[in-house]
Amino acid sequence: MxxxxxxxxxxxxxxxxxxxxxxxxxxxxxxxxxxxxxxxxxxxxxxxxxxxxxxxxxxxxxxAPGYRLPPLMLGEDEALAVLLGLLAGRRAGLSTAERTAGETAAAKIRRVLPQHLARRLDSLLDALAFTDRPGEFDTPDAEVLLTLADAVRHRRPVSLHHTGRDGRRTERTLHAYGIVAHAGRWYVTGRDALIDEDRTFRLDRIADARTLPGSFDVPDGPDPADRVLSAFATADYRYEVTVRIHGTVGQIRAGLPASVARLADDAAEGVALQDDATAERWRTVELRAERLDWLPAVLASLDRPFAIERPDELRALVAALADRLASYTRGQAPEHATGDTTGHT
CATH class of the missing domain: 1.10.10.10 (Winged helix-like DNA-binding domain superfamily/Winged helix DNA-binding domain)
Incomplete structure (x- = not known):
């Protein structure tokens, strides 16, 4: 031109x-x-x-105000931003009328895009999952995001240049199962061929990505969103916590969601969680945490019987919380409190 x-x-x-x-x-x-x-x-x-x-x-x-000009001219980044915005809007709980308008707007954008870009964006929408309602998300690199989405859709290995938390950059080959938006960040989850284990990588730590020859089969098991949540619940932190809680899955998840804790099958009874999710019974909850000070209040808020298996530090913190609550019921203000506490419990 x-x-x-x-x-x-x-x-x-x-x-x-x-x-x-x-x-x-x-x-x-x-x-x-x-x-x-x-x-x-x-x-x-x-x-x-x-x-x-x-x-x-x-x-x-x-x-001129109100003038509508065809055709629509969008670059890859612009089209990606518009379609992701429409998708996030639907996830945010829009009314039926607004959701319909968003779907028709996305369809119109899809029709006028060049064929190669439309296919790549279709791959992204097929591969994308949300763990919750989105808020403000980090902006991913469009080329990395679209390349990974294409790899997910066509089950092709992808080569990544990834920077770890320690700042060390490595090249990895990933069999990507899906892309997940969670808590303001973007993740890709799949099988890391370098170590032959499932891994989850943050997209903002991937410098570039390119698809490789070949193909792979996605194994049976949790969907990509559940895999990411499980990765968070089992991440390497200072404390490994195991607690036995008596209740249903829903009662426990009310205070300890999948992004925080993992519910283990009860090996003693040999009963899988999905088979008795509504039954009240003793369940093993495992999680990892950098700090323990928030856990006693969460356990108390569940209002369910529980037994701490590890660590001992958590037992001490729960006992200290129980003593404080008992002192409040006796009308004793804590030593560090100041001012009038009348009417407060």
């Missing part, structure tokens, strides 16, 4: 973004002089595009 034509199209994209753009701003973005900007504006007007001239100190050019 000749450079003048490309600049005219760039001018059109700038005006489509909304608001009034000054001549100086447009000239700087296009790398031309002010009189050239005016010539480009004239060319857009000749094509029937209503560009308005705004006079005054903050004047410049803008598109």
């Amino acid at each position: 000749p450079r003048p034509t490309a600049r005219v199209l760039t001018l059109l994209e700038l005006l489509q973004s909304g608001g009034t753009r000054t001549v100086a701003e447009l000239a700087d973005r296009l790398g031309v002089q002010g009189r050239t900007v005016r010539r480009y504006v004239d060319q857009l007007s000749e094509l029937g595009i209503p560009v308005e001239s705004v006079r005054g100190r903050y004047g410049g050019y803008r598109l």
Whole structure:
């Protein structure tokens, strides 16, 4: 495409973004002089595009209010941002009418995209899972995200350059099972061929990714979102905690979700959790934590019988909490409290 034509199209994209753009701003973005900007504006007007001239100190050019301009022109990053925004909106619990509007908008964007980009975005939407309602997410590298999504969809190995928590950069081959958005970050989970174990990697720590020849089969087992939550629950932290709690799966998960703790099968009874999730019985809960000070209050809030198997430090903290609560019922204020505590428990 000749450079003048490309600049005219760039001018059109700038005006489509909304608001009034000054001549100086447009000239700087296009790398031309002010009189050239005016010539480009004239060319857009000749094509029937209503560009308005705004006079005054903050004047410049803008598109006529309410004007709708086909065709839609989006780059890969822009299309990715729009479709992910629509997807996150549906996940955020929009009303039925709004959800329908979001789906039709996504379909319209999908229809006008170049075929190769549409296929890659379809792969991403097929491969993506959420563990909860999304808030503000880190922005992933579009090329890395789309490459991983394509690898998930077609079950192709992918080579990653990954930087670990220790700052060491390694190259790994991953059999990617899925992409998961969780708690403001993006993750890919799969089989790490280097160590032949399941691993979960943060996308913001992946410098680049490229697909490799070959294929693989996804093993039976948890879906990608459950795999990521399980990875968090079993991460390497200072304390390894095992607690026996009497209750249903729902009662326990109310205070100890899958991202925090793992419910182990009761080996003594040989009963799998999924077979008796609503039954009240003793269940083994395992988790890892850097600190223990938050756990006593969580265990107390469950209002279920429990027994601490390890560590001993947690027993001491629970006993200390019980003593404090007992002192409150006797009307004894803690030694560090100040001021009037009347009416507070």
